[in-house]
Amino acid sequence: MKTHVKALVVGGGAVGTSIAYHLAKAGWDDVMLLERDELTSGSTWHAAGLLPLFNMSFATTHIHKYSVDFYKSLEAETGLNAGFAVVGNLRMAQTDARMDEYMLYASTAETCDVSYVFLTPDQIKERWPLIRTEDLKGALYHHTDGYINPADVTMAMAKGARQRGVMIERKWQADAFNWTGEAWEVTATKMVEKGGNLVPSDEQIVITAEHVVTASGNHAQRTAKMLGIKMPAIPVEHQFIVMDQDPELVEFRKDHPEHPVIRDADAQSYVREERGGWILGVYEKNAPARFEYGVPDSFRADLFQLDLERIEEQYMAMNHRMPSAENCGLKDDFNGPICYTPDGNPLVGPAPGLRNMWLAEGFSFGITAAGGTGYYLAQMMVQGEAEIDMASLDPKRYGDWMTTEFAARKNEECYDHVYILHHPDEERPACRPLRTAPAYDRQKALGAQFGFVNGWERPNYYAPADFNDHDSRSFRRGGWWQYAHDEARAVREGVGLIDATAFTKHVVKGPGAVQFLDWFTCNKLPAVGRINLTYALTDHGTTRTEYTIVRLGQDEFYLVSAGAWTAYDADFLRKAAADKAGEFGYIEIQDVTTQWGVFAIAGPKSRDVLNEIVKDADPATVLGNKRFPWLTIRNIELGMCPVRAIRVAYTGELGWELHHPIEMQNYLWDQLTAAGAKHGMKLVGARAQNWLRQEKSYRAFGTELGRDATPLEADLPRFVDLTKEFNGKDAMQATGIRSTCVTLLIDGPEDADPWGREALYHGDRRVGRLTSGGYSVHFGKSIGMGYVPPDLAVPGTRLQVRMLNQLWDAEIVQDSPYDPKNEVIRKDG
Structure with a gap:
């Protein structure tokens, strides 16, 4: 057994063998x-083996599609049949909302070259007469999909890995x-057998x-403890x-091919054929998390006791959908552990704080x-880097605030949400509120409807008290x-107040800070x-992180980045600084996210509101262009609150970001709302802000900006200093x-x-895809941002957008279609 290797993979399930092979x-x-036991002895052995292409995530859809295509090639390479039954996958819809979900997903699938067709209830009944269809609206059908034998495909990948020189050692535990x-x-x-x-x-x-x-699959918590993460x-x-x-199924199969995997999403279940009978799998409520603190040594290829009462509703729904199954007896049952994460996506990528340690955990x-x-x-x-942006799966999307209790409860919620309608405006309630800024209670009392961002509660919009x-x-x-x-109109025409406390904030300072940041980022330092x-770019030249850099002193900088990516940004920043410490000298990095609250005030009347409470020898001039020009920072006093004011606005209006000591947030909120009441100030949430930034063509990290496109491809040469x-x-x-x-303006449907x-x-x-979308209050129509071939990226180019399974006219417009010369944002007082 070798003791020096290039790469060591810990875990011999389907995921581990695939990684070793690739x-x-x-x-x-x-x-x-x-592998601590035998290959496939974890969750792989009792998995149902389904291969659902359906996923709302761009990255995950690519991953699933590669798997489906790859598994079909394994037998030719290894001689082992992976047990892939390409029977198709039929996702049925009982409601119009479910059909809307499928139409939204289908457009995502299209951008990943995943084929699909929509079927009517009559078409379903004609092909598969055992299915009851009178209460269906239709279905989404993937003909390239199906199911596979988990053990067989794992063994095929293991053989392929061995053929390529991989050493597979069983009964060894890390x-x-x-x-x-x-x-x-x-x-x-x-590891040895004993009793x-x-x-x-x-x-x-x-x-x-x-x-x-x-x-390590179900043993991920043990792995985390050993790694200290x-x-x-x-x-x-x-x-x-x-x-x-x-x-009836046996009779049907005499002259018909096998049924597709049948997913009755509105009944929280899937069904597939098995030797003339059926397999029913469910995603029910109240399924408990297990092994929160580690897998018992006695648990191997074991199962839990079946709880039929928990799945009775889904069982009855299956008999409704497949009436011929009602008299079938129970042949076998499985109740085993399947690993989850709070958002349902796996953890794939570098481990936080560690070098050359890679995670592939949490695969539901x-x-x-x-x-x-x-x-x-x-x-x-x-x-x-991968050829697609893998940031959405990065293990560092959860910070150190995350606890075992949080993960267990959110994973239970994620499980019972597998077949819940996945609205793009979805907000899940478990473990909330958890991270709250001081003004949370005041905002809630004023009708704030909150979103969940990296654990923070952030207002999405404000509504009346009885709004659901x-x-x-x-x-x-x-x-x-x-x-x-x-809210968006109020910012364009008057003034709005936005809570942006969730922004990630770092201080970088020290003798090496200037040289380091000059190398670390692509624009001139301010x-x-x-x-x-x-x-900050990847080694491949694509966008790793977006920063607003504020220069506080000669060797001190304040970096502001996206709130959803605090641990992700911190890890990259610290590792890069450590790599360059010997070259540039001492660099100190502090995560000050929770020390500073942020309110953004924006709109033509924003200066008027601040003038009500600013304290200065000459308050009438402190916020004017002469003393406080665009893209500068000033330390000002609003009432008794010291504020690090930054003249910038993500909405593209005249405005300021007001960075303040978090402990003074409620005082500042009260000052601003009282002063704003005199000028009709409206409280504004993240959804309106997202629409407004698209009117200015402001790219956002995680949508337009990512590790699959360079800043030049994002059409941002003005922020790249090639000298x-x-x-x-x-x-x-x-x-x-x-x-x-x-940026595109879209003549879309009236209700979407x-x-x-x-x-x-x-x-x-098909020439590209949207990365952002919404509504423009300024232009009175839908708006979106996305990527197209360079020869089409010309204002006036007419395109079409796939929405609700139809093509709608769209036109590429000039960058920053609202106030393209930035005259509004530079407005003097």
Whole structure:
């Protein structure tokens, strides 16, 4: 058994074997996989083996599609049949809202080259007469989909890995990880059988590995403790039952192909054929999380006791949908642990704070995701980046505020939301409120409807006291739409106040700060007292993070970035600084996110409101252009509150960000709202702000900006200083312009706007996709941003947008269609 390897994969389920296979395929010839028991002995062995392509995430859809395509090729390579039954996947809808969901998803699928068709109830009945259809609205059908034998596909990938030189060692448990500064030393213990249990022996070895990947499945909490990190990957019970033969199904199959996997989303269940009978799987309420603090040593390829009462409603619904199954007996049952995360997406990428440690944990659809995860994670490890933006799956999307209790409860919620309508304006209630700024209670009393951002409660919009946010959600214009519309108009015509406390905030200072940030970001550094928008790039020249940099002193900078990405940004910033400390000198980095609250005030009357409470020897001039020009910072006093005021506005209006000591937030809120009442100030939420920033073509990280496009492709050359050297510069220039970010005005349906995931067409050719969408109060129509080929990125180009399964006319407009010369934002007092 080797003790020095290039990469060590810990975990021998479908995910781990896929990663080992793809690392070897990508060219690493010294890869080892450790499995504490037998391959597939974790959740893989009892998985139902379904391969659902349906996913609202762009990255996850790519991962699932790769898996489906890859599994079809395994037999030719390995000689092993992976047990892939390409029977199709039929997603049925009982409501118009569910059909709207499928139409929104379908456009996302289209951008990932996932094929689909819509079927009417009559078409379903004609092809599969055993299905009751009179209460259906229709269905979405993927003919390339189906199910697979989890053990067979894992063994096929394992054989393929061995053929490529991967060493697979069973009955070895990773018990300790130690980073030497150059490599990982992994202590592995030989596991032996004793009384039916698997127990550690006295035999141990230390394996030195340049890179380690953990794919430990249900054992993720044990892995996290050994690594000294937090991971919200905790299993939840999942039940499915196998039924005896259905005589009507047996008769049907005499001259018909196998039924597709049948998903009755509104009944929270899936059904597929199994040897003349049926398998029923459910996603019911009240399924408990398990192993919050680790898997017992006695638990191997085991199951939990079945709880049929918990799934009785879904069982009855299945008999309604497939009446012939009503008299089938119960043949077998499964209730096993399936790992989840709070948002349902796995944790794939570098571990927080650690070097060359990679996570592949929290897979609720592990068989579906295994192939694609191996492919894209291998790209990240071998090439430095994947060909798609994997940030939405990054393990650091959850910060240190996350606890075991939070993860367990949110994972239970995520499980029972698998088949809940996935509205783009969805807000899930479990574990909330948790992180609240001081003004939360005041905002709630004034009708704030909150969104969840990195644990923070952030107002989405404000509504009357009797308004029900849950009932207002829709795939079209929800009940909240008019409130957001009025808030956006108030900013354009009067003044609005926005809580932006969730912004990520870092202080970077010290003798090496100037040289480091000059190398770390692509724009010129601002002078003292000024600000600049800039980007930190990946080594491949794509956008890793967007920053507003405020220069507080010669060697001190205040960096503001997206609120959803605090741990993600902090990890990248600190690792980059550590890499350059020997070259640039001492650099100090402080995460001050929770020390500073932020209110943004914007609109033509914003200066009037602030003039009511600003304290200065000459208050009439303190906010004017002469003393306080655009893109500068000033320390001012609003009443008794010291404020770090930044003259910038994400809405594109005259405005300021008011960064203040968090402990004074309620005092400042009261001062601002009292002064604002005299000028008709409206409280404004994030949804209106998102619409307004699109009118200014302001790109957002996680939508227009990401690790799959350079700042030049985002059409932001004004924020790139090509006269200096910076990280990723050569790669950015070598990449060229593959596609270009544009803004579009859209003549869409009267009751819906784009959400930012729709396909774009030029004639009969699909040419790109939207990354953001919404409504423009200034232009009175839908608006969106997205990427198209460079030759089409010209104002006046006519395109079409796929919305609600129809194509709607759209036109590319000039960048910043609202106030393109920035005259409004520079307005003097």
